[in-house]
Amino acid sequence: MTDNTMWQGYLIQSNGDNHFINSPWKLGDECVFGYDSDYTTMAISLIRYLSIEKSNLSLSSIDERINQQTIIAATQIEVNPSGYKIKCNDDASLQVYIGDEGVFHLAFDSMQDIDEEKYSKIANAWQNESNIMNTSQGAYISGQQYDESLESRLSLVAQNHQGIIWPQRQMDSEGTNISQSYVKIEPSGTVTSWTKLSAAGAPSEFAIRAPILGGISTVMVETNDGPNGVFLLVDDIPTSPKIGDSVDIVVRMLYAQEGFIRYGAKAIITNRS
């Protein structure tokens, strides 16, 4: 059995081919999700963790509490009968395994107490946001538009066309259609600029949660492979960014609208705790 490893903001344990991931947050004796995490974001992180050591990972079953479209877009994992199973637990943890389910224990010593009031407000806010009646009153990302770039957004799939292009582009400056010769950008980079938006300065999609979080922070990142991107910082690690900070790009919940959650890439600062 491995010790608890902190990975993309979560805690991971392994025992043979059984792997366990849990939120680092606790409320009393209960393991609870961070402010922008759910089973889907944790499953994506665990698959990515396993992908470092194992190539050709596949899944045979995915717990219904996980968004299947999102996990496949974010990890590009295949589904076949000999693959891993993903099973969510009743608290903020899940397992990925082959064969029999393993027995793991939460490492409470490695976990932190979450602010109960804030946690409750955020949970209510997500519930309100996810109501199908919460619809756009103007400009927004439609479901179709969100889906079109899902793979590029979640797994940083880029094009290799006289250099790496991300986000993907249709034609180059010569009017030539850019080929579908995909490469994946390494999900890490350096902060080149940042801002913290008050609730008044953020898009209305964030209007319910931004006041509870005390604003939201966005960083511009130059990835190690070259392309730049803008990303929110994860919601449950309140760090004030600096230009030059190192970051990892992870998947978290962005916001909910029209009854479904938009997932996206967010940044975690890695050179400071």
Place this chain on the structure above:
Amino acid sequence: MLPAGGAYMVDVAIVGAGQTKYGNHQLGMKGMWAEAARSAFDSVDKDFHPKQIDEAFIGSVAFGGGQLGNTAALLTEHSGMQGKPVRRVENACASSGFALRDAWMAIKSGQADVVVAGGIEKMNDLTPERKRFWLGVSGDTEWERLAGLTFPGTYALMARRYFHEFDSTHDDLVHISVKNHHHGLENNVAHIRKDVSFDKAKSGFMVADPLTLYDCCPTSDGASCVILAADHVVKQFTDDPVWINSSAAASDYLALHDRPSITQLIATQMAAKKAYSMAGITAKDIDLAEVHDCFTIAELLATEDLGFANRGKAGLFAREGRGRRNEGDVCINPSGGLKSKGHPLGATGTGQTVEIFKQLRGEVESVRQVRDAEVALSHNVGGSGATCAVHVYGRDK
């Protein structure tokens, strides 16, 4: 293809210009447009009738007001222009800057002699929630908006990077805010008419760090209208025209992260270079400039991109007050700019032209008059710099 600058084509003059006051209007779109058009018609020195108009271009983002489609047809039927070929022009906050350019090109091409360019935006008739959905509509919704950014955020990213790369701090932006508030103080059509102290502007409510409330333009209702005429018909309308000596425009990547640099607006640089070349002048010849300061950092960047300061030196330019009216090298935003005069998105571009028309003819409030002004420039930016229109104006052709 005809030579750039229309060397063999007609010259274009402004013969009339008017606008509503910017602010929180009780009037709806039809009433505001009619007021701006009336003001422009009445400003023509000799007899003028809207029937003489050949074509009209009206800029609008259609933020509020409820008439998204066929806006121009609705508005022109309320200003005596029914039956004329009209259309709405949309290029975000640069909508009417591009409407002006389209009108200029219509005359240059020989297809029209008298053309209206205008703009309108009704922004304060929406509920706060709907307004918030619309703010940022002209940024990159697919990537920037999902990263929590609307324009305060994108311009904040530019500001912080600029401070990192150059000898500049937020204090330089405060100087710009204080200047523009002072310039707009006596402007009868300005949205916010109050002097602001350095300390107050420096300590404003933080909207998008490092930008405070005093770095951000207000949300304004307003309409503006200018009447252009070909040189061979100008005398019918006035003996005192203002000439549009060049019109240029350019575009850039919509999203900041696709641009090689976020401390300069390439579209502004390209448009300015073309505009100066076409007019046969340099930045040093400009007496006054209406610059797109939706955020104070936008004016700071434009100061360099338009050539008024060298790269990295706009902070010093602001600190030294070199953009102040009748004190500096060039008067930047004599109207108060978007910061003080206001920013009714679609109306802003031709609103800048209204100010220049009056400044060059010596018709603004006396305390606001830029002395000996002969050559002027307008700079109208769409979004965070994806589109830009630059025009150069003169008392002489």
